[in-house]
Amino acid sequence: MSSNSPSGSSGDQKHTNRLINEKSPYLLQHAHNPVDWYPWCQEAIDRAKAENKLIFLSVGYSTCHWCHVMEKESFENEEVAKIMNENFINVKVDREERPDIDKLYMTFILLINGSGGWPMSVWLTPDLAPVTGGTYFPPKDRWGMPGFSTILLKLKNKWLTDSEDLASTGRSIIDAIQKNVEERHKEEPERALTAEEKFKQSNAIYKRNFDPVWGGSLGAPKFPEVSKLNLMFHSHIRDPAGKILGVVLNTLDKMAAGGIHDHVFGGFARYSVDKKWHVPHFEKMLYDQGQLLMAYSNGYKTTKKQLYLDVADSIFNYICKDLQHPAGGFYSGEDADSLPTWESSDKIEGAFYAWTYAEVRDLLKPNLDKFGDIGEVDPVDVYTEHYNIQETGNVEPSSDPHGHLLGKNILIVYGSVGETADKCKTSSEVVSGIVKVGNAILHEVRDKRPRPHLDTKIICAWNGLILSGLSQLACIKDAPNREKYLQAATSLVSFIRENLFDMKARKLLRSCYGDDTEKAKSLEHPIYGFIDDYAFLIKGLTDYYRASLDKSALWWGKELQEIQDQLFWDQVNGAYFYSEANSSNVVVRLKEDHDGAEPCGNSVSVHNLLLLGDYFESESFHDKAKKILNYFSNVTPFGYVLPEMMSAMLLDCHGRDMLVVVGPDGPRTDNLIDAVRDFYMPGLTIVRLNSVTPDQHLAGKTLKSFRMLQDAPTAYFCHNKVCQMPVTDPARLTEDLIPKHIFDYTEYEN
Structure with a gap:
């Protein structure tokens, strides 16, 4: 597996390719593969045309577990690399750095396969039309899947013998994607639902799909789906009699209790592989932390339940300690994989977070003096009872197919502090104290383990989500760390202005990089922001104004909204394109039509346009909001596919x-x-x-x-x-x- 120190010297490496000159941590992870990688660039496309070769496009990100697996199995393999180098032009893309490329070809993968994911593997004609693709491929035929080498050789032969058939197929798919963008608003349903009908429809779907025991959507894996949670909060305000609040509160409670939540210190993993939120896919992504800050802040504001403020505060502590750049911005995320010990040669998923019963016992026993006056109770018994820590481990085999967590425990709370107190014959206050001290002891020791890889890319859009989360948290008047939340938000606004806004071009940058933040502005071909970068940051600035009453933030939000309108607005059909006009080597300008792991830029923009329109009495902003709602009006079921936009529709209507x-x-x-x-x-x-x-x-x-x-x-x-x-x-x-x-x-x- 590639090094997690991508900036290291190439002198002791057998291979070094063009990616060594990139800034993305993901691309740098592949800089010493034997594959002759290009970044996404005109040079690669020109070479494909000159040599009449297919382009192999590999898209992933640095904290992606299966991306690491495919790299180790195929891209570090000399024989596989030889096939790739002789027959294809090979291009690596960091999906977080170039989401426009990722979203376009992921649309293709979803069309042909019905599902997608990363690593994404797509073969393109020299004019960038996709011909086939998938996600992870094993190196050899197995699990009923064709091996990567098998596919490479078949496509090589197909291109040599029947290139026109492949090219025509690719062009027809691109044409279909383009037509969908252009004609979506023209597709009239038999009877358009009113806003009220869409609202009732979405509530009915959420109740039907809700897991009454574990929260979230039924089944597994389980994702936080924060846009849906936020709509349910809004739905409850709109219609308390609709009884939707229990759905969202149960989900917040079960996520907070589950292993997806890092009980030892704070923050949330990407998702859980099981229905109980127990065993996570351990990567921690910044965009999840920002959205969950909002969700738990909303939970506290709605109920004043202390748990929600405590969870939000723990997310704050995590991002400030482990993800924050010294100047105030926040890094993209941490990997799922890490070395089990400093002597290990191979990383495994979850090594940083898992504990054996013996480890916990041997850490707590020598520190009995730190627990204070707890009577006759044994802190080991209390701590292990509360977090379901078993001597044989608490991870079910079905959640651990590779056996990486055999005999290990992922902390999870099945009961409550009160129930633990009853079982251990002590008080809730004693249990809370033991849990707090025990977590601090484990955290101190865990920080001495080999850490997961940190992606030091600082993405504008995701920092906008964090800004919203911090600002919403800073509006809670009784929060003990309120001033810290506001100070962090203020530093973040300054960081974004300084490092992610090109004053000369009057454009946002998509990202800057680690300690070399200024480098992004001076690149020969800087990667400028996409619709999400503008929409999420503008929302962050309006939220920040609400918390700080700093009028300069609101004025900057208005300025960015006007820039967004110039760069992305579709003057013919309405709504915003994802990328700028005339973006190089982007064959279709997409318009996202769903709120997923992150809300889509158009959904957030409706909120922004309505509020900025109110602040500045701008009919132009209000008019654009209505045109976006009209463009996506035939999406169905509207409130389930576009929950963030459904929330904005409620604001527009009511x-x-x-x-x-x-x-x-x-x-x-x-x-x-x-x-x-x-x-x-x-x-x-x-x-x-x-x-x-x-x-x-x-x-x-x-x-x-x-x-x-x-x-x-x-x-x-x-x-x-x-x-x-x-x-x-x-x-x-x-x-x-x-x-x-x-x-x-x-x-x-x-």
Whole structure:
């Protein structure tokens, strides 16, 4: 397997290819393969045309487990590399760096195979039309799958004997993808559903697909699906009688208890392979952390359940310790694989996170003095009981097909602190203390293990998600680390401005890289941002404004929205393309039509356009939001495929909330603002008017419309442009909002 130190010297390596000059950690992992790799570039395409060869396109990312497997089995194999080099032009793409290329050819893979994933393997004609492909291929024929070498040789012969047939097939598929983009909005269903019907349809589907025992969607594997969770929160606000809140709360509870959640320190793995959230696919991705920060913040704001704030805080601790660049940006993620010991030569999945019973016992026993006054109880018994740590291991064989976790334990909570206390004949306070100290002991030791590979690529879109998560967390007035959340968000905004925005080109960059952040701007062919980079960052800036009231962030969000409109808006049919016009070697400009592991850029943009349109009284922004909703209106089932856009549709149809606070700087004014932003309100805008120097740019509001009462800071809470009576007492404002916005979660637990 390739080194996790991609920047190392090539002097002691047998092979070095063109990828050695790249910045992507994933591409650098393959820089010493015997394969004659190219990055995605014109040179590779020109050579394919000149030599009349198929292009083999391999797409993956540096924390991808099966990408590592295929590299070790095939791309490091001299014989396989010889076949590849003699008969194909071989191109490596980091899907996180070039999501436009990844999404286009993944669309093809999904069309021909019905499923996709990474590594993605696609063969292209010299004019970039795909002819066939798949995901992982074993080196030789096995498991009912053709071996990689077998496919290479068959395609080589097919291209030599019947290249026109392959080329025509590829062109027809590209034409079909292009037609789908151009004509989606023209496809009229028999009867278009109203927004209310779409809303009810989505709630019915979520309830039907919900796992009543373990939360999330039925079956396995289980993914967080945060866009769906956020829609369910919004659905509950819209229709409390619909009983959807229990679905989302049970999911948050079970994820927090499961092995997908890193109990020892914090953060979440990508997904679990089983239905119980127990055994994860251990990679930790930044985009999951950002979205889960939002989900658990929403959970706390909706219920005031302490667990949700604790989980969000643990995600914050994890990203700041293990994923943060010193200047404030955040790295892409950590690998699933790592070395079991420093003496090991091969990495295995989950080695960093798994524990034997003996390891836990031998770590806790010598540290009994750290647990304080816990009476006669044995902390080992309590800790192992609480996390279901078994002497023979707690991982079921079906969740561990390679035997990497044999005899090991992945921490999971099947009960509660109270249930553990009852079983161990002690108090909940003692159990909580033992768990906290035990986790700290294990964390200290775990940090001395060989760490998983860290992808030091800093992606604009994902940092936008983190900015939203941090900002939403910083709106919680009782959060003990609130100032730290806001400080981290402020540093992140500065980092993005400095390192991910090209002032000269007036464009966002897709990413910058590790310690060499400035390098991204000076590249001969910089990779500029895609729709997600703009949409996610703009949302992050509007969320950050809500937390900080820093007007410069809101103005920058407006500027970026205008740039996004110039670069990506479809003037003919409406909605945003994923990539810029005239992007080199991109044969189709896609428009994403589903919210998956990340929400799609168009969904997030509807939110952004509605809120920015409110702040700046821009009919142009509001009009674009409606055109996006219209373009995707025939997607079905709408709220299930596009939950983030369904949430935006609810805001468009039923109006947004606005808080106007008039008063001088000071705690009394701040308390009025805190009284409202402490609640979950997905469409909240905040207008802060200073009684001395009235601000006239946000929503065009002036003191002519909103005044202080009795010379005291005064709040006006409005919905859909209808305002309630002004309030000067924060407690009164909170009391007015509680009946609609705070819910007793215990009724959903009984």
